Amino acid sequence: MMTSATHTGSRARGSASLRHRLAERGVDTKLLLLVPAIVFALLLFVYPFAYGIGLTFQPLAATQEQWGGGFFANYVAFFKDAFIFDSVWITLRLALPAALFNVLVSIPIAFKLRSKFRGKRMLQTLLVLPITLGTVLTAQGLLIFAGRQGWLNRFLLENGIIDQPLQLVNNYLGVMLSLIISGFPFAYLLISSYLSGIDPSLEAAAKTLGANWKQRFRRITLPLLAPGLATTFILTFVLAFSVFPSARLVGDASGETRVLALMAYRAFSEQLDYSMASTIAIMMGVVELIVIAFVFLGRSFLYKGSTGGKG
Amino acid sequence: MSNSKLTAAPPTEVVNIVKNRSRGKLAPGEKSLAASPGTWFVWFGIAAFFIFLFGIVLSVLVDSLGKPWFNTWLPETFTLGWYQESWARFDLTHIIGVTLLVAFSVIIISVIIGVPASYVLARSNFPGKKLVMLLFLLPILIPPITFGIPLATVMYNFGLGRTVLAVILVNLVPSVPFVIITMTPFIEQINPAIENAARMCGASMFRVFTRILAPLLIPGILAASILVLVRTVGMFDLTFLVSGPRSDTLVVAIYRAMTSAGGGEARQLISSMGVIYTAMMLLILIIALRFINPTQLVAQVKDSRED
Amino acid sequence: MTRSTNTFDTLELKNVGRSFGGQNALVDLNLRVRAGEFIALLGPSGCGKSTALNCLAGLLPLTHGEILIDGKRIDVLPSEKRDFGMVFQNYALFPHLSVEKNIAFGLQMRNLPKAEVTRRVADGLALVKLQDQAKKRPGQLSGGQQQRVAIARAVVLEPRLVLMDEPLSNLDAKLRLEMRTEIRRLHQSLGLTTIYVTHDQEEALSLADRLVVLREGRVQQIGTPEQLHNNPTNWHVADFMGYRNIVDLEVESVVGDLARVTGRGISIMATLAQTAAVGDTVRLAIRPSDLVVTGPDTPSGRDAIQATVNVVEYQGREFAVEVTTTEGQNLYVHAYTALLPGSTVRLAVDPSRALVYRSSLDGVAAPRELSAVR
Numbered sequence: 001m002m003t004s005a006t007h008t009g010s011r012a013r014g015s016a017s018l019r020h021r022l023a024e025r026g027v028d029t030k031l032l033l034l035v036p037a038i039v040f041a042l043l044l045f046v047y048p049f050a051y052g053i054g055l056t057f058q059p060l061a062a063t064q065e066q067w068g069g070g071f072f073a074n075y076v077a078f079f080k081d082a083f084i085f086d087s088v089w090i091t092l093r094l095a096l097p098a099a100l101f102n103v104l105v106s107i108p109i110a111f112k113l114r115s116k117f118r119g120k121r122m123l124q125t126l127l128v129l130p131i132t133l134g135t136v137l138t139a140q141g142l143l144i145f146a147g148r149q150g151w152l153n154r155f156l157l158e159n160g161i162i163d164q165p166l167q168l169v170n171n172y173l174g175v176m177l178s179l180i181i182s183g184f185p186f187a188y189l190l191i192s193s194y195l196s197g198i199d200p201s202l203e204a205a206a207k208t209l210g211a212n213w214k215q216r217f218r219r220i221t222l223p224l225l226a227p228g229l230a231t232t233f234i235l236t237f238v239l240a241f242s243v244f245p246s247a248r249l250v251g252d253a254s255g256e257t258r259v260l261a262l263m264a265y266r267a268f269s270e271q272l273d274y275s276m277a278s279t280i281a282i283m284m285g286v287v288e289l290i291v292i293a294f295v296f297l298g299r300s301f302l303y304k305g306s307t308g309g310k311g
Numbered sequence: 312m313s314n315s316k317l318t319a320a321p322p323t324e325v326v327n328i329v330k331n332r333s334r335g336k337l338a339p340g341e342k343s344l345a346a347s348p349g350t351w352f353v354w355f356g357i358a359a360f361f362i363f364l365f366g367i368v369l370s371v372l373v374d375s376l377g378k379p380w381f382n383t384w385l386p387e388t389f390t391l392g393w394y395q396e397s398w399a400r401f402d403l404t405h406i407i408g409v410t411l412l413v414a415f416s417v418i419i420i421s422v423i424i425g426v427p428a429s430y431v432l433a434r435s436n437f438p439g440k441k442l443v444m445l446l447f448l449l450p451i452l453i454p455p456i457t458f459g460i461p462l463a464t465v466m467y468n469f470g471l472g473r474t475v476l477a478v479i480l481v482n483l484v485p486s487v488p489f490v491i492i493t494m495t496p497f498i499e500q501i502n503p504a505i506e507n508a509a510r511m512c513g514a515s516m517f518r519v520f521t522r523i524l525a526p527l528l529i530p531g532i533l534a535a536s537i538l539v540l541v542r543t544v545g546m547f548d549l550t551f552l553v554s555g556p557r558s559d560t561l562v563v564a565i566y567r568a569m570t571s572a573g574g575g576e577a578r579q580l581i582s583s584m585g586v587i588y589t590a591m592m593l594l595i596l597i598i599a600l601r602f603i604n605p606t607q608l609v610a611q612v613k614d615s616r617e618d
Numbered sequence: 619m620t621r622s623t624n625t626f627d628t629l630e631l632k633n634v635g636r637s638f639g640g641q642n643a644l645v646d647l648n649l650r651v652r653a654g655e656f657i658a659l660l661g662p663s664g665c666g667k668s669t670a671l672n673c674l675a676g677l678l679p680l681t682h683g684e685i686l687i688d689g690k691r692i693d694v695l696p697s698e699k700r701d702f703g704m705v706f707q708n709y710a711l712f713p714h715l716s717v718e719k720n721i722a723f724g725l726q727m728r729n730l731p732k733a734e735v736t737r738r739v740a741d742g743l744a745l746v747k748l749q750d751q752a753k754k755r756p757g758q759l760s761g762g763q764q765q766r767v768a769i770a771r772a773v774v775l776e777p778r779l780v781l782m783d784e785p786l787s788n789l790d791a792k793l794r795l796e797m798r799t800e801i802r803r804l805h806q807s808l809g810l811t812t813i814y815v816t817h818d819q820e821e822a823l824s825l826a827d828r829l830v831v832l833r834e835g836r837v838q839q840i841g842t843p844e845q846l847h848n849n850p851t852n853w854h855v856a857d858f859m860g861y862r863n864i865v866d867l868e869v870e871s872v873v874g875d876l877a878r879v880t881g882r883g884i885s886i887m888a889t890l891a892q893t894a895a896v897g898d899t900v901r902l903a904i905r906p907s908d909l910v911v912t913g914p915d916t917p918s919g920r921d922a923i924q925a926t927v928n929v930v931e932y933q934g935r936e937f938a939v940e941v942t943t944t945e946g947q948n949l950y951v952h953a954y955t956a957l958l959p960g961s962t963v964r965l966a967v968d969p970s971r972a973l974v975y976r977s978s979l980d981g982v983a984a985p986r987e988l989s990a991v992r
Contacts, residue, residue: 030434031435033427033428033430037428040487041488045449045462048461048462048465051465052461105356108352112350126361131541132541132593133367134547134562134592135545137562138367140569140581141367141585144371145366145367145369146366151370244548245547245566248570260456264456265460265551265552268463268552274464278464281456284457285453288452288454502710505713507677507697507704507706508771509712510698512723512727512771513701514723523712527713
């Protein structure tokens, strides 16, 4: 302020100082408020991440000996060691169906529960409950409830619906159940919030133009909802993709639920091979980002407008 | 403003319509909900979900209270002994203390760092804004393990491994961006003319912030804080990577008890810890919900429009 | 409430300009405001009037020029130090503060003693007749009441200048008229120097002592309501001042101030508001109320315009009629009897009320603007 005050006095025109020109582009003292957050992100996110990437090119001697490839030995091992690489498919086989299921089931439910009814708030509050349970607790509960001697099998056996107890835990199904229990409420709450962002008068307008409910859904609601669905899918997928405790606790940690997170953690804490651990961790991020990129690609095909609201 | 609208008693006609509908009396022109297979699917899905949900919660609760519970519907005798035992065995006072210390430190720091940043992101456009947004979005989008393992390695290199400080720091990594991402739209919906009006009334930038912005931001900050609290207390992956015996949070302590060598601790001990965890979480939420509506962040504008 | 003590003699804007990323939003605004004056900045949206107001308020920094009060520069002061009051278009009331606290806010910012704050808030509430609503939150008030709070909040400060940014545009028609009277009454009783931004010419004419008409960031005309109403300087100002009939015609002959203009089924005598030569294409501007319907029976003189009635709208005292000349030019006329759509009428106009303008606006010839402005 002072600088512009002193030297603009004589010249009326051309008084646009550098500060002023910067301010016009949005660069002013306000930006200082961003500094703590950026310093924080650089120190605790960017630096460790970069360090981790550097670490992946410093493989242990043992890894180099076994797999060759010099600096890239960790990556060679990642792709060539079937025990490691298979976990990519194992993870995707869990996370993709879980995310897809959560989103697809949430759509009709969010639709049916769109109108106001008594107990809607209650229902929504109950749906928040599993988010507070957390994965470890859900795992413990599933082990007891759906275990061989749990209430679920007991009920089914005593009513003659099954002869043998169902094997619902310590396998793929157990992890899937836990992913649904923690992921579905999340997907539902997101989708119903996107849905409420669509102006109901649009559907009413389509109705007056003679569209039946199928046409209304396909031509009006779905295109408007698509970006929200894509976002929801991505967020639920991210949740399911980084599954770790439940894969260990209700899954079959050495077999069909040997997910990437588990492999990375084992390398980190059991084998103390930090470079291999970082390699698996970073490849895990890469795989996830590839899936997200595919969703974005698909979204740009579907995308026809915005839901008209934030959230 | 919209909050008062939400809590205000709905007009009686609306209540009546809702009541009639729930009794099956349909307003003219309203389609019956009873018959369609879609409706059946919806209610079946919700029912199945809640059976599992309550099954899980009740199983853990009953398990934690039962003496021996094997091949029966309910345990033979009930006891509170598991709670005493687990409390003493795992030093839960310390663990819960650590959990709360970590959670509140993370909330305070991430609000202090995050809210000013989201103010800038909501109010001004500057070169490189997209890059900054991406920087804050990545820690939320990338799996915690992906950045957690390099981060933990760095922590151990700096000698911070297994300290409470390390646990707080790793939890900040997703929390600060989370506060930024949730607060930015909240600040965007506050009319910027209000700040100008305050300045035209003679308020300095500092007083605009303390007298006008801060009171308007508090509902959003509280809502974001609750979400951060739930995330931090429930955050397993990141905490687990850097915590040690004296810096475990409750959720990590439960995991360690479940997986400790020799097939894990007695199931009932773990269940009792689980009940304590859930009770703590619910207590926090109930206290928090007295002050704030958690859907405020997303639903604020929309709910008021529905009315 | 006493007359403001910290008043001034003149407020001067010298070559004030503002650009956004190379786009000029405001160019060379020069204006001298005397104490107690009510000035309206008038123009269509995007004409730079709000930019001018925000520059004056200090909410936008100037790109060029300076603002002086009694010879002292104030454009280097931050908004909060200028001692101006401002009323915003969407009221901008503090939603978390009650009505009285909203009004007290500025007084508290000036660190006035508590007793004085209380007294002046009470005065302010009385001024806008909101004593009963003092404890309510802004969200519980109607639009008109909210705007009254916003006005009270600005005027209790007894600022040396009150800025109003389209304060009535969010109100419905009836309320707008009431508030207009209210604002005029407040100005008459308090004598606060006011700068008022609006796009509504009627509002500007009825409120202001002087009007500044802007277009694309440039001043078109500055003058009293009468001057602007009767003698717009160019067709754009005329168009904005209610000269709804703007027709491109050709000059056939010039006699002193008068010219005969013809084309589009019209041939009349009109006054040259800007110089024009025979053969020039010019713009003729006539208010609907100046076109007199003479009926088909009157002798068809050379100056009568023959036209067919298209649409008739009843507007209380009169009828707004759209007619079409024999060559397809639409004209808007006020009539005092109901005309039948399809019937033929003759129109006449006093040559002093038909104004002839050059079709260019100081080099910025833009026929496209005509439709954009409407």
